[in-house]
Each structure stands twice: as structure tokens, then as C-alpha cells.
Amino acid sequence: MPEREVGDDRQALRADCGNCFGLCCVALTFSKSADFPVNKAAGTPCANLQQDFRCGIHQNLRQKGFSGCTVYDCFGAGQQVSQSTFNGTDWRQDPETARQMFDVFPKMRQLHELLWYLTEALALPKAHPIQADIQSALEKTQHLTQGTPAEVADTDVATHREDVSALLLRTSELARADVRRKKKDRRGADLFGARLKGADLRGVTLRGAYLIAADLRGADLRQADLLGADLRDADLRGADLTGSIFLTQSQVNAAKGDADTKLPPAVARPSHWG
Structure with a gap:
């Protein structure tokens, strides 16, 4: 990472x-x-x-x-x-x-x-x-x-x-060059409500992707490019976003998370996550 x-x-x-x-x-x-x-x-x-x-x-x-x-x-x-x-x-x-x-x-x-x-x-x-x-x-x-x-x-x-x-x-x-994957480009993908619990998304490009209400519990999003990704109501409980790229506070605020959600240093844990 x-x-x-x-x-x-x-x-x-x-x-x-x-x-x-x-x-x-x-x-x-x-x-x-x-x-x-x-x-x-x-x-x-x-x-x-x-x-x-x-x-x-x-x-x-x-x-x-x-x-x-x-x-x-x-x-x-x-x-x-x-x-x-x-x-x-x-x-x-x-x-x-x-x-x-x-x-x-x-x-x-x-x-x-x-x-x-x-x-x-x-x-x-x-x-x-x-x-x-x-x-x-x-x-x-x-x-x-x-x-x-x-x-x-x-x-x-x-x-x-x-x-x-x-x-x-x-x-x-x-x-993301050192993350070797077959599919690293999900730019603009429609992942509304997608079941991605525990998914290995390291190094994946998710910029502009629609992840509204997606189940990302426990997902590995290290080194994932999240620029412009729509995370409204996405479930990030237990997800690992350390090292994710271009994540903003507003994206995190729009999602759901918990004490086990790992975030980059520049982004604060929202108070409504509890």
C-alpha cells in the first residue's frame, strides 16, 4: 500500500x-x-x-x-x-x-x-x-x-x-501499478446495490462508479481509485480503505461504516457512524 x-x-x-x-x-x-x-x-x-x-x-x-x-x-x-x-x-x-x-x-x-x-x-x-x-x-x-x-x-x-x-x-x-490484477478498470460501472461483501478490490479503478447501497462489508479497497465514486448508503462496515486514492470526506459521510472501517489519515470517521 x-x-x-x-x-x-x-x-x-x-x-x-x-x-x-x-x-x-x-x-x-x-x-x-x-x-x-x-x-x-x-x-x-x-x-x-x-x-x-x-x-x-x-x-x-x-x-x-x-x-x-x-x-x-x-x-x-x-x-x-x-x-x-x-x-x-x-x-x-x-x-x-x-x-x-x-x-x-x-x-x-x-x-x-x-x-x-x-x-x-x-x-x-x-x-x-x-x-x-x-x-x-x-x-x-x-x-x-x-x-x-x-x-x-x-x-x-x-x-x-x-x-x-x-x-x-x-x-x-x-x-496502482504494483497491484497485479486481471480486471482493474470499473470506471463508471453500475454497481448499485452490488453484493461485494469481502471482495478483493485492491488497485481497482472505481472512479465515477455507482456504488449506491452496495454491500462492501469487509471489502479490501486498498489502493483502489475512488475518485468521484458514488458511495451513498454504501455499507463500508469493516472495509479497509487505507491507501485508497482520491477519497473525500463527503464520500465517506454519505456511506455507512463502523469502528472497524479503516480510513486514510486525511479522512475523518463520521460522527453518525457511531
């Missing part, structure tokens, strides 16, 4: 709600579903958002039907937009900038997600042959996040993501 270097520090890419103006509670759309009990239009503050930009039902989100909020992760984009891009001036203080702030936030979130992956890629020893390319992509992405509100809003994130994705795919291939 690949070991992380000390340089894999993504603290700045973790949400700091205390330094954010509740942007995920205002800028984004809620659709009434299993994740949200109500509809909410983009740009409209959630009814639970308080004057200090904190959630009034934060401790009871799941019980109140807002499980979608508990799995969302802005990768630190909220505090970046609030404190850096808009210099600490919130949308209530300056309503004229509100629309621009709400437009910038989703783009910043996408850029910060790419920073999460690139920072991990840079710290993977087996990606050393393309380390210079990864460093260059990381610096370019960081530069994009430091633009003015207008510059961030005009950023072609889709094109930039395509370039980064190609680099991350190459990183994944290098990181």
Missing part, C-alpha cells in the same frame, strides 16, 4: 464554517428529496440559517431530514470566498455583491476540490515521475482561486478540470 509523505497537508482545504458567511446554506439549491425536506432556490437563505451564519439545527440535521447537509463538503471554498475573495464583507452587509458571491462560490468549490486531489497526488511517492506536472497544475489551480470575484466567476473550470483529470488518471495508474 502506498504511504503518504509528510507533505500531504490539506488542512486549508477543510471547511471552516466559523469563517464562512453560510454560503452553502444560501448559494446552493435544495430539492425536496430524501436529502432535504424542502425546496430552496439558489440565492435564498435556508430557513435554518441564523444571523451569525450558523445553522440553527446543526446538531439535528439528520433527524430533521437535512442529511444532504451532513455529507456536503466545500473543501474550504467557503472561507476562501468569504475572507479572501470578498475581503470579509458578507452578503448581508453589501447586498449588491450577493449575487456575484453566490456565483463565485460553486466555481471556487470545484477549484478547491481539484486542489484536494492534486495535493494528494503530489504526496504519492509512486507519482514521482510526473511530480513536476502535478506541481505545475497545483500552482495554476491555486492561482485561479486567488483571482478577483470577476476573474473567478469567468474561470472556465470545466476545461481546467479536464486537464487536471488527465493528470490525476496518470497519477492513479502509477500509484
Whole structure:
């Protein structure tokens, strides 16, 4: 299993709600579903958002039907937009900038997600042959996040993501090269509800795979590429995800696990797992 270097520090890419103006509670759309009990239009503050930009039902989100909020992760984009891009001036203080702030936030979130992956890629020893390319992509992405509100809003994130994705795919291939398997590519696979209890998935590419409600109890996911995999309600009890590649907090938050689930150091065990 690949070991992380000390340089894999993504603290700045973790949400700091205390330094954010509740942007995920205002800028984004809620659709009434299993994740949200109500509809909410983009740009409209959630009814639970308080004057200090904190959630009034934060401790009871799941019980109140807002499980979608508990799995969302802005990768630190909220505090970046609030404190850096808009210099600490919130949308209530300056309503004229509100629309621009709400437009910038989703783009910043996408850029910060790419920073999460690139920072991990840079710290993977087996990606050393393309380390210079990864460093260059990381610096370019960081530069994009430091633009003015207008510059961030005009950023072609889709094109930039395509370039980064190609680099991350190459990183994944290098990181998994020592796992010899016949079938290592399950990209985009429909594994909804799949029975994969105890499965040996070491080094398998599961990026973009639909693993919704899949039974992955006790599965070995070491060195598996999980970029973009949909793990909603996937059962990860007793599964081993140490050394898995490109796993995010939001993916883990959306899944089910227990004290026996093994996670990479950069990902925290969700409180609702018990």
C-alpha cells in the first residue's frame, strides 16, 4: 500500500464554517428529496440559517431530514470566498455583491476540490515521475482561486478540470501499478446495490462508479481509485480503505461504516457512524 509523505497537508482545504458567511446554506439549491425536506432556490437563505451564519439545527440535521447537509463538503471554498475573495464583507452587509458571491462560490468549490486531489497526488511517492506536472497544475489551480470575484466567476473550470483529470488518471495508474490484477478498470460501472461483501478490490479503478447501497462489508479497497465514486448508503462496515486514492470526506459521510472501517489519515470517521 502506498504511504503518504509528510507533505500531504490539506488542512486549508477543510471547511471552516466559523469563517464562512453560510454560503452553502444560501448559494446552493435544495430539492425536496430524501436529502432535504424542502425546496430552496439558489440565492435564498435556508430557513435554518441564523444571523451569525450558523445553522440553527446543526446538531439535528439528520433527524430533521437535512442529511444532504451532513455529507456536503466545500473543501474550504467557503472561507476562501468569504475572507479572501470578498475581503470579509458578507452578503448581508453589501447586498449588491450577493449575487456575484453566490456565483463565485460553486466555481471556487470545484477549484478547491481539484486542489484536494492534486495535493494528494503530489504526496504519492509512486507519482514521482510526473511530480513536476502535478506541481505545475497545483500552482495554476491555486492561482485561479486567488483571482478577483470577476476573474473567478469567468474561470472556465470545466476545461481546467479536464486537464487536471488527465493528470490525476496518470497519477492513479502509477500509484496502482504494483497491484497485479486481471480486471482493474470499473470506471463508471453500475454497481448499485452490488453484493461485494469481502471482495478483493485492491488497485481497482472505481472512479465515477455507482456504488449506491452496495454491500462492501469487509471489502479490501486498498489502493483502489475512488475518485468521484458514488458511495451513498454504501455499507463500508469493516472495509479497509487505507491507501485508497482520491477519497473525500463527503464520500465517506454519505456511506455507512463502523469502528472497524479503516480510513486514510486525511479522512475523518463520521460522527453518525457511531
